[in-house]
Amino acid sequence: MSNQWEVYLTRFDDHVASVRVNMAHTNPEFRPDFLNTLLYVWVKLQTPTADGLTTDEEAQRLYQIEDRLDEFLGAEYGAVPVGMVTTEGRREFYFYAESGDHLHEELEPVLAEFPDYAFQFGDKSDPEWQHYFGYLFPSPTELQWMQDLKTVTQLEEHGDPLTPRPVQHWFYFRTAESRDHVKALLIVEGFEVDHEPDVENAFGLVLLRTDAVDLDSIHRVTAPLTRLAMEHDGQYDGWETMVIQK
Template identity: 35%
Template structure:
């Protein structure tokens, strides 16, 4: 139907000092003009708990009905883009060809989920609601860190063993690249500045340091480097390292 590859990711969100979680299809890079209506269907959780996220048992009890409900939405040509748990409710977001789908889709959801449904729609041809649900730069960085850490763990890496970790950042001008390098060098990084070439048109800064890669350690480093790069109108582009195996750590 559209030139789109699904990329469902789960990540934390924070609003009004309350924690929440979103499960979002990040694969949409352009808003389909054929689906300009944002449809929101929501239920209140029976047992929201102190954080308003509901219990595992309640979410599992909804799962079978949710699968059928989402299948019905797909058959009605509605595009499911996100599910958000926050503030004692679960909300599903869709984009549809017409607002006329709201009533029928709400009825199907109520029947399959066995819950009262709050349903509404708004004209949103630019998919602004979808954009508002997408992860912030800080959350994107956290997701990237976690993805790499998960890969290392699956291969037996203890994470807490120090090893050579290489970080990358890019800038439009040499002055910014040099400033980023100068600010980072006192923190124990070996620094290399790379000139633009045919593949990468920006100035690159490569930082190398011995460090562990558990989330507490690497997360603090990537947060500092990301914020520093952003202050210089640059972009931090992640890190890489060799796999270390075993309790004492042996490179592989």
Template identity: 30%
Template structure:
């Protein structure tokens, strides 16, 4: 897969779904050159009880993904932007310059995988709504992605993520008054204020750093950061992430 990719979980039409998206193309979305969205929906042989991919399908699905991308490059008309695994199927999503050769592209790729059944389709999507509204994460989903990257880094360094320690957070506000009101509020939630960050050319907002003793384990930090985002919105603020020290005991 070309570009920088991210993966996360969400609910799609009320069912658990695993989404992967090409984050690199977000810098140019919507791309006027690629105005058609196209998909290939492949039925998994042995999905999990939740309708997600099992180990039995992983390797073969990887081969299908590579073959689709190879044929798309050969036809020189597609850009691979994401995939969605849900309800026992995997959907590969592309944006195309024109869609009249899409069926030929898919047929050339899926001819190597006769054991898998599939559907295909395409339509005009010049605003890239499928990418921007379905594949690309919301602010909360993006924060969870960043949380899990940070947890992975700590875990790989030998950290015991279930041990409490000081976790420092950063928040930004349009005005010093909103920052001050938030500071009063967050102290009532047992956080301690660390320092204010004044506007600069790089970040023209009023920031504050604050911390509390908490657990940085995956589900715990997800719950905490979602609560902080909720709190920030009450004061017109924007949450800017967290950091903590390594604890190996």
């Protein structure tokens, strides 16, 4: 199985959540039909932060629990770890396996190795991987936040001060009419048309505007652009800018 782990912050029912998910499973090649059962193990945190997440000190103990679960469920059930959520003072581990037969009898002795922790666990049929795509997988704006983080990190690695500068934003649409409508809306917001690169079966649009490129600032730009493109049958394809040296 391939690994492509990503981490992002979100909110579930108005509670902060930290999600770690293996994005490789978007590829059907890494979702074999026989892995049709979701296994879950929830761990109650002993010293959660004020917003229900994990302290650095407790994280080390949770890594030990994670390693043990990976080892045992992988060996006994052929289980594949797909995600982990920390929220509301608990850590949730999720796996897909061929079955959850006898899980309670088999897993209880393993969890007893950590007597200072309280656990909930179980299994359910999920052949369509609905929990993976509906709960663990990031939304389009969360995906864009992850891309923004990667780009900003690359700029920081070059010593960039992340100050305002011209930023290119790329879009693709199914129709020229959708492109023209979004273009008109964004020109009002201070964007300028750089060029319109048409490709096979898509109508491209590259806009330009000067903005700061620290993570908070640029994501306040890209999140609404992502939503706007989706609302008009299109896709926001990210941003580019020059590197500025201090």
